[in-house]
Amino acid sequence: MESEKNITIYDIAQATNLSIATISRIINKKGRYSAETESRVIKAMEELGYTPSASAQSLASNQTHTIGLVLPFWSIQQPNDEFTIQFLSGATIAANHLKYDLLLDNRSFVPSASTSQIIKRRRVDGFIFSAVGNSYQHFMEELITSGFPTIYTGVQLPFDKDGCNVYGGHEIYKQDFLEICYQKGYRNTALFTSYMQAQELQMVEISRQIVEDFRLKKGLSQDQCRFVMYDYYNPKSFQYALEELLTQKNPVEAIYLDQFPTCSHAYSIISSMGLRIPEDIAVVATSQYSRGGEEFSPKLTTTYVHSYEMGYRAVELLVNKIEKKGLEFEHDIPYSFLYRESFLPPEQGQE
Amino acid sequence: MESEKNITIYDIAQATNLSIATISRIINKKGRYSAETESRVIKAMEELGYTPSASAQSLASNQTHTIGLVLPFWSIQQPNDEFTIQFLSGATIAANHLKYDLLLDNRSFVPSASTSQIIKRRRVDGFIFSAVGNSYQHFMEELITSGFPTIYTGVQLPFDKDGCNVYGGHEIYKQDFLEICYQKGYRNTALFTSYMQAQELQMVEISRQIVEDFRLKKGLSQDQCRFVMYDYYNPKSFQYALEELLTQKNPVEAIYLDQFPTCSHAYSIISSMGLRIPEDIAVVATSQYSRGGEEFSPKLTTTYVHSYEMGYRAVELLVNKIEKKGLEFEHDIPYSFLYRESFLPPEQGQE
């Protein structure tokens, strides 16, 4: 196979007695050509085992048919990031459907890189930033304002003028949790938020803000609506925080556990203290797939974030931008509140 | 920015009064050029904001500096796949170090695709298949036998003649678990294996074989060393299987729980039946990050598969193959057995 001459568009032209221009038109289904010619060409291509060279096509057409994906990979091992893998899953499927390739392009966005160079390199036709944190905001701003096709997930950023944002209900579910608790009459709640060393603290601050805003809005004290931060990599940190909440004078009635993986720990701590879910304490967590929570006993109520759909939609939107089709897509993928045994809806009363 | 002329290697040549050949040499740090020329060129490139076009470079050099990654994405939502995300994490970091890009290339390997076409498309310089199951074996065989740089994870395949395999101790840890149980004197053990509809059953069969082989080797009966299959998406399936094991006449002494996410379910089932870990029953599971298991109470013993390192190593090996550097790398990334409270080592006795 090393010795075989690489077969090109010229070989097809020769074999069919046509010019390369016609072959090109047929490859791209562009311009005019007769049906007879088309079938002849296709036959020749199959017989010779021809496939167009991706880089030659890119060079000539100035399009790569590739999407650059920027994901939050850190340089250390991290626990399973459900959001990322589900997002990736959805993005992969969508890219398949739309005939685009996905390039993991963290490499382009080193601190020393300049946005214009990234664009000029023409490695991709557009970018998707998924939950990458604020160190990328500078890049995203330049990309978006310069008109380069770009999509990102998370809350909408100030410089976003033409719908580059795929929103999955982030933050809202935390607010909603607090609101539902309030409706159920709970006046002692806590919202847990994990942090990891390698991660930016941006997200933690957003959660803290939500809790503070809610307290202000309802006139609650810090004890009635608590914001609890813990070190994800240190199970003890979580354990102490939870134990303290359960042993204080006004025991907590409902907790938002944030990270799904810590829930099993929470269940065992709660039960080891002789308490029951949801009689003594109600719990909720975030999950990225709909069945998540069913394996707990009692079953865990979750805010199900549709990260798979977000990935799918992000790719759809980006391709739409790239190809300027102007189709309208929904940018908002609302989360779902899945009530299970650990936290029942207000209608059924609890208190 | 739309109107700006695209600046190319010719512009740099003009600005520096050199030929494009010299500029090219400097870009690629290849051939000879004076230090003075180099700094002049670099200065000009910075001033003009020049970046070489990736596709032009690929076309001319017949190299893409890109690695095709084939991961097990299915068309439906799946629970968090720890292995894949950790593998991807490691691969991303390695690719960054080695200045390669990662292309998610599931798209190339549709059933109708031919391997030679994939190669001719020259989209990537090599492929990495990670835990993709046997529907890709055909592609892998053709790729490897035709000499195209290819790396895969999992057990070594018959057509692999020159070390294309990155092995992470897969299977071995299950055998080792059974062996350790035997040494500890356990004569009632069970090995759980999950299956998912969209997944190929290959892996399940491998596990079943391990159990059968072990029984034969030690002369154990089916009751003494059980193989238990359950539906990952159906928590009830897992629950019934586990309950049955715990209530039979000869209760199980140790269980390999396989999937990490089901452990919390197992813990709650076991405790709800009034049993204790590890006094009444010892448990072990697989995890892809070293801290995994610490959040359980009692802490979970795990077989820690170094999937991050596997991803890193896979990229290193592939780049080595692509660039024919002939460096020697270790292909074997042994798993670690992390003893925690749920299953103590034989030395400390138990029975």
Added chain:
DNA sequence: TTGAAAGCGCTAACAG
């Protein structure tokens, strides 16, 4: 409906 020809931006002999 098809063909001729001029690029796309860069690499790599080869010559100097």
Added chain:
DNA sequence: CTGTTAGCGCTTTCAA
């Protein structure tokens, strides 16, 4: 150490 030049394989006017 540097320049000339012939490609790499395809797209895209513009003519025919």
